[in-house]
Amino acid sequence: MSGENPKSAKPTKRTAVIVVAAGSGTRLGYGMPKALVPLNNRTLLEHALDRIALATCPDEVVVVLPAGDSELSALCASHELNPRTIAGGGTRNDSVRAGLSALGPGVEQVLIHDSARCLTPPEVFDSVAGALAGGATAVIPVLPVVDTIKTVALTPGAEQPHVTGTPAREFLRAVQTPQGFHAATLIAAHAQADGWDKARAEEITDDAMLMERLGERVDTVPGSPEALKITTPMDLLLAQSLLGAGTTEGRTMNQSDEQSMQAAAPMLIPRTGIGIDVHAIADASEPRDMWLAGLHFPGVQGLSGHSDGDAVAHAACDALFSAAGIGDLGTHFGTDRPEYEGASGTTLLAEAARLVREAGFEVGNVAVQFVGRRPKFAARRLEADAVLSEAAGAPVTVTATTSDGLGYEGAGDGLTAYATALVYSVKR
Ligand SMILES: Nc1ccn([C@@H]2O[C@H](COP(=O)(O)OP(=O)(O)OP(=O)(O)O)[C@@H](O)[C@H]2O)c(=O)n1
Ligand SMILES: C[C@](O)(CO)[C@H](O)COP(=O)(O)O
Numbered sequence: 001m002s003g004e005n006p007k008s009a010k011p012t013k014r015t016a017v018i019v020v021a022a023g024s025g026t027r028l029g030y031g032m033p034k035a036l037v038p039l040n041n042r043t044l045l046e047h048a049l050d051r052i053a054l055a056t057c058p059d060e061v062v063v064v065l066p067a068g069d070s071e072l073s074a075l076c077a078s079h080e081l082n083p084r085t086i087a088g089g090g091t092r093n094d095s096v097r098a099g100l101s102a103l104g105p106g107v108e109q110v111l112i113h114d115s116a117r118c119l120t121p122p123e124v125f126d127s128v129a130g131a132l133a134g135g136a137t138a139v140i141p142v143l144p145v146v147d148t149i150k151t152v153a154l155t156p157g158a159e160q161p162h163v164t165g166t167p168a169r170e171f172l173r174a175v176q177t178p179q180g181f182h183a184a185t186l187i188a189a190h191a192q193a194d195g196w197d198k199a200r201a202e203e204i205t206d207d208a209m210l211m212e213r214l215g216e217r218v219d220t221v222p223g224s225p226e227a228l229k230i231t232t233p234m235d236l237l238l239a240q241s242l243l244g245a246g247t248t249e250g251r252t253m254n255q256s257d258e259q260s261m262q263a264a265a266p267m268l269i270p271r272t273g274i275g276i277d278v279h280a281i282a283d284a285s286e287p288r289d290m291w292l293a294g295l296h297f298p299g300v301q302g303l304s305g306h307s308d309g310d311a312v313a314h315a316a317c318d319a320l321f322s323a324a325g326i327g328d329l330g331t332h333f334g335t336d337r338p339e340y341e342g343a344s345g346t347t348l349l350a351e352a353a354r355l356v357r358e359a360g361f362e363v364g365n366v367a368v369q370f371v372g373r374r375p376k377f378a379a380r381r382l383e384a385d386a387v388l389s390e391a392a393g394a395p396v397t398v399t400a401t402t403s404d405g406l407g408y409e410g411a412g413d414g415l416t417a418y419a420t421a422l423v424y425s426v427k428r
Pocket of ligand 1: 020021022023024025026027028034035064088089090091092095096113114115116117229230231
């Protein structure tokens with residue numbers, strides 16, 4: 001926040017904050033709801049709630065969660081804010097409507113906030129609520145635009161669009177959340193939009209736009225660079241460095257903070273690791289299930305070994321341990337740890353990721369390739385990525401190849417999995 005607005009006093013009007021956290025986080029690519037993605041050992045949703053807890057304005061908080069979720073609702077129940085929760089819908093607008101339906105009685109003003117903007121400082125909430133309490137119908141936090149913005153159109157037959165205009169930059173603002181509204185007016189606007197056809201509804205990308213369509217005036221207050229929307233892996237890295245610099249725990253960065261952060265911030269150097277695992281195909285006289293990459297492959301003779309033989313998961317574990325410099329599979333799951341005997345590949349991978357985090361690292365990603373004739377893998381690749389990513393709490397991707405008939409892999413006697421992992425330190 002630019003610091004132009006002093007911190008507002010608690011508004012006299014009953015104020016609710018709705019946190020929309022039902023998105024799937026497709027562009028972040030973690031294979032889990034974005035609100036559940038870890039950032040410095042705390043989920044994005046918890047970071048958002050931590051900052052709301054430091055604001056003075058909320059009388060009540062509602063969190064909108066993915067349908068069927070249990071993990072995020074457990075986190076809400078154990079958070080000091082103890083927010084009400086409700087299941088969201090297929091689009092952000094559907095989720096906002098669900099949140100509005102869960103408001104308690106007597107709410108006069110409501111702030112709609114993206115959990116994806118999880119580092120938004122508490123002062124922004126209070127400044128939006130304060131402007132509403134001062135009589136505004138709709139208030140949004142904004143930042144000046146630093147890029148030159150063009151409008152474009154697609155020429156038929158051309159791959160890339162051509163430029164149709166350049167709006168004057170002084171009149172452009174990048175829009176953030178929380179967006180605040182006179183509650184009854186926003187509820188009426190959403191009720192009206194509920195009946196719109198899909199194309200018209202999809203044009204609405206924020207709640208303020210609904211108010212604009214109704215001819216309501218929308219006011220602005222200064223936003224904050226820390227209120228960035230975590231959408232892609234690069235945004236997550238930026239949020240990580242903001243937290244690493246200790247700038248966002250409940251207060252706003254000022255100019256001198258920014259200068260000292262630039263001068264003092266250590267270069268964040270990630271660490272890579274490697275892991276290899278080889279398993280023989282079990283002898284035909286001993287039928288075994290094939291488990292690989294966290295998946296069961298019915299009708300394919302399995303791999304030999306004391307565990308389920310999941311060479312892909314084992315190589316991924318070794319790559320993680322190697323990257324964090326905390327030993328290998330034998331160190332953590334060896335014969336002196338009988339509780340891991342026969343454990344599934346996903347169980348071991350989840351435990352490996354936990355140990356890596358316990359050692360002070362966050363997992364960037366893990367990539368595995370296996371070489372073997374069986375099982376046929378292509379049709380189940382995305383399924384494997386999802387299962388292993390969920391176990392690791394970070395993106396895991398698996399690919400497969402053959403050895404052109406050469407060696408034990410080519411003869412169908414065994415397979416080899418090669419993995420690399422990237423981790424980065426989150427030690428303060
Ligand atoms: N059906 C939806 C879609 C989005 N959101 C929320 O709206 C905010 C902004 O959405 P976005 O950042 O686009 O999140 P995702 O939809 O999760 O991301 P993606 O489009 O990459 O899947 C997020 O806090 C998200 O949780 C929601 O509650 N319900
Ligand atoms: C509401 C918002 O964050 C304001 O910038 C944005 O419009 C959300 O858009 P998304 O496409 O749902 O991420």
